[in-house]
Amino acid sequence: MRSLRWAAVACALVACAVTGTPPVRAESVVTAEARALHRAVPDVTISVAGGEQVKLSSLWHDKPVLITLFYQRCLGSCSPFLRSLSSTIKTVGGLGDDYRVVSVSFDPEDTPERTHELATQLGLGPGESWKVGTTSPAQLQPLMDSVGFWYRAIPGTDQVDHPSLVAMVRDGRVVRVLLGNTVSPTRFQELRLEARGTFVPFYAAPDASTRFRCLDVDPATGQLRLGWGLVVLLLPAALALALSLAVFRLARPRPAPAE
Amino acid sequence: MKHAQRNTLGWIAVTVVLFLVLLLVGMFLRAVQANQLDAAQGWFYPMMTLHGVGMAGLWWVGAMACASRVLARYVEPSEKVSSFAMLGTVAGVVLLLVSVFLGRFAAGWYFLYPLPLKGTWPRWSTVVFLASLTVLAVTWLVWVLDLLRAIAKKFPLTRALGWHYITGAEGPEVPPVVLITTVSLIAAIACLVSGAATVVFFVLELFTGTGSDPLLMKNLTFLFGHLLVNLSLYLAVGVIYDVLPTYTGRPWKANRVVAVAWNVVLWVVLFAYFHHLYMDFAQPPAFQYLGQVASYVSSIPSAVVTVFGAVALVYRAPVRWNLTVALFFLGLMGWGIGGIGAVIDSTIAVNSVLHNTLWVPAHFHTYMIEGLVLMVLGYFYHYCQEEAPIEEDLRLHKIATCLIVVGGYGFLAMFYLSGALGVPRRFAIYPANVAHGATLSKVALGFITLFLGGLLVYARELGRRWNKARQAIHA
Ligand code: HEM
Numbered sequence: 086m087r088s089l090r091w092a093a094v095a096c097a098l099v100a101c102a103v104t105g106t107p108p109v110r111a112e113s114v115v116t117a118e119a120r121a122l123h124r125a126v127p128d129v130t131i132s133v134a135g136g137e138q139v140k141l142s143s144l145w146h147d148k149p150v151l152i153t154l155f156y157q158r159c160l161g162s163c164s165p166f167l168r169s170l171s172s173t174i175k176t177v178g179g180l181g182d183d184y185r186v187v188s189v190s191f192d193p194e195d196t197p198e199r200t201h202e203l204a205t206q207l208g209l210g211p212g213e214s215w216k217v218g219t220t221s222p223a224q225l226q227p228l229m230d231s232v233g234f235w236y237r238a239i240p241g242t243d244q245v246d247h248p249s250l251v252a253m254v255r256d257g258r259v260v261r262v263l264l265g266n267t268v269s270p271t272r273f274q275e276l277r278l279e280a281r282g283t284f285v286p287f288y289a290a291p292d293a294s295t296r297f298r299c300l301d302v303d304p305a306t307g308q309l310r311l312g313w314g315l316v317v318l319l320l321p322a323a324l325a326l327a328l329s330l331a332v333f334r335l336a337r338p339r340p341a342p343a344e
Numbered sequence: 345m346k347h348a349q350r351n352t353l354g355w356i357a358v359t360v361v362l363f364l365v366l367l368l369v370g371m372f373l374r375a376v377q378a379n380q381l382d383a384a385q386g387w388f389y390p391m392m393t394l395h396g397v398g399m400a401g402l403w404w405v406g407a408m409a410c411a412s413r414v415l416a417r418y419v420e421p422s423e424k425v426s427s428f429a430m431l432g433t434v435a436g437v438v439l440l441l442v443s444v445f446l447g448r449f450a451a452g453w454y455f456l457y458p459l460p461l462k463g464t465w466p467r468w469s470t471v472v473f474l475a476s477l478t479v480l481a482v483t484w485l486v487w488v489l490d491l492l493r494a495i496a497k498k499f500p501l502t503r504a505l506g507w508h509y510i511t512g513a514e515g516p517e518v519p520p521v522v523l524i525t526t527v528s529l530i531a532a533i534a535c536l537v538s539g540a541a542t543v544v545f546f547v548l549e550l551f552t553g554t555g556s557d558p559l560l561m562k563n564l565t566f567l568f569g570h571l572l573v574n575l576s577l578y579l580a581v582g583v584i585y586d587v588l589p590t591y592t593g594r595p596w597k598a599n600r601v602v603a604v605a606w607n608v609v610l611w612v613v614l615f616a617y618f619h620h621l622y623m624d625f626a627q628p629p630a631f632q633y634l635g636q637v638a639s640y641v642s643s644i645p646s647a648v649v650t651v652f653g654a655v656a657l658v659y660r661a662p663v664r665w666n667l668t669v670a671l672f673f674l675g676l677m678g679w680g681i682g683g684i685g686a687v688i689d690s691t692i693a694v695n696s697v698l699h700n701t702l703w704v705p706a707h708f709h710t711y712m713i714e715g716l717v718l719m720v721l722g723y724f725y726h727y728c729q730e731e732a733p734i735e736e737d738l739r740l741h742k743i744a745t746c747l748i749v750v751g752g753y754g755f756l757a758m759f760y761l762s763g764a765l766g767v768p769r770r771f772a773i774y775p776a777n778v779a780h781g782a783t784l785s786k787v788a789l790g791f792i793t794l795f796l797g798g799l800l801v802y803a804r805e806l807g808r809r810w811n812k813a814r815q816a817i818h819a
């Protein structure tokens with residue numbers, strides 16, 4: 086009976102771990118950017134002005150694709166973001182040689198022509214290496230999920246809240262995400278190196294939300310402070326000592342050991 | 345008594361069969377690296393994980409099984425706990441197989457944070473892998489505590505650690521195997537607790553999404569991983585102290601030097617693992633230097649004392665060089681050679697060149713395949729031959745040992761050579777600038793076949809005695 090109950094608890098735990106999504110919380114940009122890594126991106130079809138239909142796989146078959154999402158009516162970050170991306174690409178280079186770009190609208194009202202108009206206005210130079218267009222509502226959601234994009238309506242306006250991101254996709258998998266309204270040339274340079282096949286190390290540095298940090302750096306002075314993580318590190322040795330002493334005390338030999 | 349024999353015969357069967365399977369997995373890895381199995385490339389990393397975790401765990405339980413059987417000459421380990429350990433180990437292995445074969449879990453043998461959470465495999469396979477580790481760590485912890493309990497029933501802690509040899513006080517004679525096993529088991533608690541702590545942090549992240557400190561995770565992981573492998577060797581060495589004298593007719597007793605060397609191990613072995621973090625810029629420099637010193641001090645004195653003692657034991661003694669004696673000696677030699685490779689690599693200046701080349705698998709495969717494995721196989725044969733003596737054909741023994749030595753060292757030489765030539769470790773396919781890695785892999789495959797041949801001869805010799813011993817129990 087007891088073992089049955091334990092089995093049930095264990096199953097429940099496993100089920101939670103398998104299906105449960107981690108709760109939302111404030112997190113560092115690096116952690117957020119890591120969220121979508123390695124996800125498979127669906128091979129959706131993009132409709133481009135002029136009637137052209139482009140499958141994503143036809144773009145990523147020989148070089149990585151940078152995917153961005155936007156909508157034409159946006160009064161907020163979309164235009165500045167796309168402009169920043171465009172000027173950074175001009176600074177860093179590599180468009181068409183190392184990667185292609187695809188900008189997809191997430192607004193069902195947008196038409197390929199409307200998106201083309203915006204792109205031309207912003208000077209993105211839509212063409213062979215930078216495709217701008219729309220996709221069907223059914224294909225949109227899986228695409229957004231795969232790169233970690235979302236939006237929600239802002240009540241009382243016709244605007245929506247949404248992040249700005251560039252997701253680099255190689256062979257149908259997300260390999261890197263840049264978050265933020267401005268695309269910094271330094272970070273974009275890393276993206277380009279990665280697109281060329283150079284490994285650029287990438288991991289979330291511990292921040293204030295990380296429990297049991299070994300060390301803390303004071304950003305003002307650069308001084309290192311020891312953290313609770315070091316205490317955790319001592320725990321195994323301390324337990325080894327305590328348990329050994331306990332075992333040897335409890336199982337002490339009788340006064341006259343049989344030799 | 346029958347329970348004890350059944351347990352030991354069980355451990356022997358499990359170890360030898362799993363070794364053959366995991367060896368074939370290792371051969372598969374080398375075959376992929378030799379560009380012989382292009383279709384199966386996708387399985388390289390899941391199989392590398394299975395091979396690494398499997399081998400490390402296998403030889404730990406193999407050594408534990410030998411140590412507990414030898415200890416039983418002096419103290420009374422619980423046979424029930426030994427059976428429980430076998431069940432738990434099998435359960436852990438089944439979970440591991442599920443996670444790598446069905447879930448394609450492929451984070452490598454030390455599953456370094458945060459890779460298990462970021463791979464291309466499904467989340468459930470990470471969960472199953474962590475469950476496997478948990479089952480194994482808990483099972484082994486129970487086993488370790490029981491052996492310590494058995495020792496404690498007979499010896500107070502200070503005696504078991506041989507402190508009276510060091511201080512010169514009066515005290516009972518302590519068999520070296522008791523001293524060495526006590527040291528290893530105490531450290532093993534820290535090892536297993538650390539493994540469990542790593543799992544706890546992984547699970548916390550899976551459930552709550554809070555990240556862990558990568559530096560803490562890497563430290564905990566290697567405290568676990570380094571110790572597990574290191575302690576397996578020490579346990580097997582303790583067994584040799586006890587069994588070798590029965591072949592030479594001379595006793596191998598504890599004395600001050602032996603006691604000092606092994607007590608030193610107890611104090612520094614917990615710090616040696618820092619040499620796995622030389623490349624981590626965030627690790628405080630003091631730890632790095634401590635790691636270098638601890639790496640030397642935890643291995644050199646104990647190895648020198650042991651090799652010196654073993655040579656003294658057989659020097660001009662009428663020894664019958666059967667499989668056991670030959671494998672014990674070769675095992676100690678392999679431990680020494682691999683140890684030299686390790687000490688070279690644990691020197692910070694050298695490590696910055698050899699780090700993550702095949703030099704690393706080269707040295708640890710040396711003290712595993714030509715060290716630990718031979719010691720354990722030597723004891724298995726000794727045990728079966730004692731339980732069910734069959735007349736020995738020393739020619740056959742010579743053939744087996746020759747094949748194991750030539751095949752094994754040939755295989756290792758290809759690893760060392762590749763490492764020195766800058767071939768990286770953990771590459772399924774070698775890119776053009778290190779294409780010689782593939783050629784050397786091909787040569788290695790030939791040597792592995794020789795090794796396998798030797799092992800099969802050994803297995804046949806062992807199997808005949810194993811069968812006879814089993815029949816004797818059932819009779
Ligand atoms: C003849 C037998 C064996 C063969 C052919 C073999 C082969 C290999 C190969 C090809 C690799 C991958 C090397 C790389 O590119 O990084 C490897 C890794 C490894 N092997 Fe073996 N091996 C054998 C025996 C053993 C034994 C006895 C152990 C005992 C503990 C062992 C433990 C490991 C470990 C821990 C790894 C590292 C896995 C990782 O990097 O995650 N192997 N082996």
Ligand SMILES: [Cu+2]
Nearest residue numbers: 159161162163
């Ligand atoms: Cu917008």
